[in-house]
């Protein structure tokens with residue numbers, strides 16, 4: 212009897228201590244409104260099971276509680292914002308350089324090391340400085356022949372779809388972006404690689420991204436035992452090993468190849484820079500692999516969906532497509548293959564507006580989770596305690612009616628006319644994020660997407676029976692559509 216009482220006492224004491232140690236987290240409840248969800252689970256069950264990760268639930272919460280809200284994912288508080296003023300404070304703050312550990316822990320464990328995507332603030336500054344070299348203007352220009360050649364192959368492939376009715380082309384476009392990404396970042400064409408030919412490698416990347424999304428939503432799955440019981444560990448190990456094999460093969464080949472005498476010096480691609488640091492003893496081999504693994508996914512996943520979504524929206528809005536076509540016809544009077552130069556890309560001003568509007572309504576990365584490394588006070592007086600995640604909701608920032616007006620949900624490339632851009636809050640449009648830790652590849656992403664779209668849209672008219680109103684968005688590290696619209700291709704002359 213005495214033992215039972217003692218156990219109850221210890222249990223009660225531990226529970227009170229647990230609540231006391233988290234008093235600063237609960238203090239947030241007094242500062243920010245938002246949905247609480249269930250004890251210990253937060254909104255995870257509601258979000259995953261009832262709403263199937265639909266983005267519109269976040270919109271519903273924010274319409275109900277305000278543009279910056281507090282919610283709980285598992286036992287951890289999670290602040291979300293769609294308010295450009297708060298977004299600016301987060302992106303500019305030295306206390307919010309780290310991505311949330313709920314995102315980086317599964318990423319690092321899958322890649323077995325850190326790349327720019329996951330690395331912590333204290334090591335990030337130096338790594339970013341090194342990697343910035345690999346995205347300099349002259350290096351991007353040196354990618355133009357690859358962008359041109361791969362876009363030509365994609366246009367040839369799409370020719371086989373003419374007259375075939377509506378087709379789902381996301382996978383084919385992602386195969387294009389993967390080949391571009393691997394050639395430009397790790398200097399290797401994977402066309403002949405078995406795991407690329409049979410789609411294993413793309414499915415592995417896709418599976419890892421899905422697992423990372425689940426880890427962010429269900430923080431208790433970071434526990435190895437729970438993760439194993441959910442079947443996540445087996446899936447992660449399988450997918451990670453396919454990717455590791457491919458990247459290791461590429462790194463081995465680079466490490467063992469001697470430069471030919473008289474050959475052109477190799478460009479400072481991501482892999483060359485990482486190997487240079489490895490040879491100087493500044494980067495362990497595992498981190499070379501992790502950097503390459505993460506850079507490839509950051510490049511191909513984003514540009515692939517961006518091009519696919521732009522084609523989808525243009526198929527839904529034929530008048531805008533016609534304006535794009537006329538702009539392209541002025542530049543390239545005859546259809547077929549043509550070389551796109553950097554100067555040409557600068558002249559595609561309407562296409563750029565369309566691309567921006569696509570990234571506004573369907574941002575390829577819908578959500579960016581950052582973590583406070585110190586207590587951090589926002590201008591609205593809310594203090595975010597050290598270790599708490601603050602998620603910038605890019606999707607809902609881009610549709611915030613206070614900044615985009617009542618037609619925020621409508622497709623209108625004129626949102627990006629110079630006068631309209633000038634009058635808007637600079638953090639109301641953040642597809643590549645902004646501030647200290649923005650996307651390193653944003654110029655690359657815009658250039659390669661515009662170039663591919665120019666070649667496709669000069670050669671084909673795209674149509675679809677899918678309605679804009681029926682698009683439904685699903686939360687994922689990379690944007691997902693609940694139903695992917697089919698697109699029909701018609702040849703232009």
Ligand code: HEM
Pocket residue numbers: 310327328329339396505506509510511513514517574575576579641642643644645648649650651652653655656657660
């Ligand atoms: C349309 C294309 C793209 C979009 C929409 C996009 C978007 C983003 C976003 C939203 C972030 C998160 C930034 C943050 O946490 O604040 C990011 C980070 C990053 N992106 Fe991109 N991205 C694109 C293309 C690319 C390309 C082509 C590359 C590489 C070739 C790339 C490499 C990276 C890397 C390495 C990071 C992490 C940067 C750091 O932490 O220093 N991205 N991107």
